[in-house]
Amino acid sequence: QVQLVQSGAEVKKPGASVKLSCKASGYTFTNYALHWVRQAPGQRLEWMGWINADSGNTKYSQKFQGRVTITRDTSATTAYMELSSLRSEDTAAYYCARLTAVSGTRALDSWGQGTLVTVSS
C-alpha cells in the first residue's frame, strides 16, 4: 500500500534552517508528484510547493519563494523540503502528500504523518 513516512520532530532556533524528509513506498516513485503542505497550530492548511519526482522540476508558493527548497533522491524514493531563515511563525506541522491525477483531476490522495517543527529561542 502507498506509504509516506516523514522524519521526526525538530526544534530549531530563529534564523536556522530545517530539512525534512518524506520516504515513499508502495508505488513507483517517479510516476507521481509530491507536494508539501503545512499547518500552524489551529490554522488552515497552507500549500508550500511541489516537485515532479521524475524530472525534479519544482514550483513554490510565492510566499515561500527564496526560503524553501524541495528536492528528491529517486534511488532512495525520498523527497526533502528545506526551509531557511526560520521564524516563530514557521512553527507548524509539515506534511508531504502525493498528487493523484485520475482522468485529468488533481488531488492529494496520500499523506505523510506530518513532522512538527518548533521554532523557538
Add this chain to the structure above:
Amino acid sequence: EIVLTQSPGTLSLSPGERATLSCRASQSVSSSYLAWYQQKPGQAPRLLIYGASSRATGIPDRFSGSGSGTDFTLTINRLEPEDFAVYYCQQFGSSPFTFGPGTKVDIK
C-alpha cells in the same frame, strides 16, 4: 491567488443528520481541480472527494460532492460519529494551490 471561502465555520449537528458544507472560490475553478479533505485532531488530512464529485477510494457513499465554477458543496448524509471533524476544500486551478479555512462539524 484564488481565495477559497468555506461556510459555515462550524456546523453543530446530531448523528444521523445531514451536513451541507459550502466552498466558494474567488474566481472560477475547473471542477476537475476541486478536492475535499477530512481532518481529525492530531491526524493528517484524508482525501474524500476529487474532481468536485468523485469519491476517493474507501470513502463511504454518504459523502458526496457537487458544484462548478465558483460554488462547490460537500454533503454528508446520515452523520456517523466518526464524521465529526474539520473539512477543507482545495483548488488546483492555479498556483498557489490554496485551501479554504475549513468547516468544523461538531456534535450538537
